Amino acid sequence: MTERIFIGSACGEPQMLELKRANRHGLIAGATGTGKTITIQGIIEALSAAGVPSFVADVKGDLAGLAMAGSPLSKLHKTFVQRAAEIGELDFAYADNPVQFWDLFGEKGHPVRSTISEMGPLLLSRMLDLNEVQEGVLTIAFHVADKEGLLLLDLDDLQAMLAHCAERADELTIQYGNVSKASVGAIQRALLQLRSQGGDAFFGEPALAIGDLIGCDEKGRGLVNVLAADRLMASPRLYSTFLLWLLSALFEHLPEIGDPDKPVLCFFFDEAHLLFDHSPKALIEKIEQVARLIRSKGVGVYFITQNPVDVPDTVAGQLGNRVQHALRAYTPRDQAAVRAAVATFRANPEIDVAEAITELKVGEALVSLLQADGAPSPVQRTLIKPPRSRAGPITPEERKILMDTDAVGAKYDAAIDRESAEELIKAKTAEAAAAAAEVQAANEAEKTAAHQAKEEARAAKEVERQRIAAERAERNSPFNQIVRSATRSASSAIGREVANQVAKQVFGSSRGAGSNIVRGIFRGVLGGLFKGR
Incomplete structure (x- = not known):
């Protein structure tokens, strides 16, 4: 016979x-105030007793009481x-549950x-509220990082990668489409x-x-994972994106x-409405896909909200088990x-x-629940x-001990x-800067x-010019x-005298016009020789 868990009683008939x-x-x-938290608490307790682990976001802090047994001293x-x-629950007795506390900020879990x-x-774009163009640029950054083996682990890595893409905007635009520095800046x-809201602690x-969320304690009770979400609710986009990421991770990891x-x-x-408020069509389709297919992974998803119309019809159609508390019909x-x-x-x-x-x-x-044959009751x-665990919060001391x-x-x-995109990009930038500096030094x-x-x-030419000028x-x-x-004058006189003497010796003392002419030419030649000296 299939195991069942008790939800409540309708006129003596157990549900x-x-x-x-x-x-x-x-x-x-x-x-608000109609009893949703008590209903959730009772279902989780019954699931844990049956060996089924659960994960729940504790928005008001009340669900932390799952970790402690209720008390006869309680006002309730x-x-x-x-x-x-x-309702005929004759074996009612207070009991605790094996709770693990989690917190994106690391304070209460x-x-x-x-x-x-x-x-x-896709999910990061949802978290950052990016438009379609900016989401495209972010997708290109992810693709380039994957192609070049650059691990994106934290926000420092992503910011370094975006700056790297901005520097290569012309190259990447040709390959993948427009990568504008304005989009990167946005x-x-x-x-x-996101950093200012403490979101960087999540990355x-x-x-x-995922395996740490799934399992049982030594008594065979399913683990109850409670996410502290009171502070997280101040960043509703981070809250809803994280839970959607967790669902997606479960879908990817579970067989x-x-x-x-x-x-x-x-x-x-x-607060399921936060998941759907102002969500783009692509994200709604992602949620619908996860809700439709994660069932075959053995995961049941229960949406808790004040108004049933908060859940889109495409997703609501996947929800077979329904518990509807009171609604107030004051407005249209x-x-x-x-x-x-x-x-x-x-x-x-x-x-x-x-x-x-x-x-x-x-x-x-x-209440309407799916029966053994799959039809709704x-x-x-x-x-x-009523819950068997404490209906209310626990003290900080109790939380720490747990x-x-x-x-x-x-x-x-x-x-x-560890070494990831930021460090690798810095190393590449430093290496490129060193190489550029080396080339510049060689050129200089x-x-x-x-x-x-x-x-x-120029100096040698100047020296030669000065020598010549000197x-x-x-x-x-x-x-x-x-x-x-003086030298020329002396040379001329000596030359004439030598020429006269030589002429006399050669031509003697003969007279006549021809001899005089020859002697004159001879003296002129000898005189010119001396004058040239």
């Missing part, structure tokens, strides 16, 4: 959730005991981290805003291992198992929500759903069972910063040598001119 159908997802809806003790007797690469451009500003290593006898994990998404939107809720239930001729949904008391709900007006003694220990406490040395050679040639100046000095003039 049971078939574990074999618990992976067909569900919806828990109702106005009398109410719980009366409710247990009213073990740090939860993911790498930038694991998040991917993404960088969005990342800076890095060691990344969360295909069809319909198991009981779920591998049940996932409770509180509220009235539309009532009509939508009525339409989702399998009709019960004994119940006027439209009327009942506005009359439900705290702790009472309209007729809607029943049900009293929800964190120190759980199975996770200090595995995620210390962040790891070459220019200096050429300039020096040119200056040396020689010319020396030749043209008054003293040298007097000496040359």
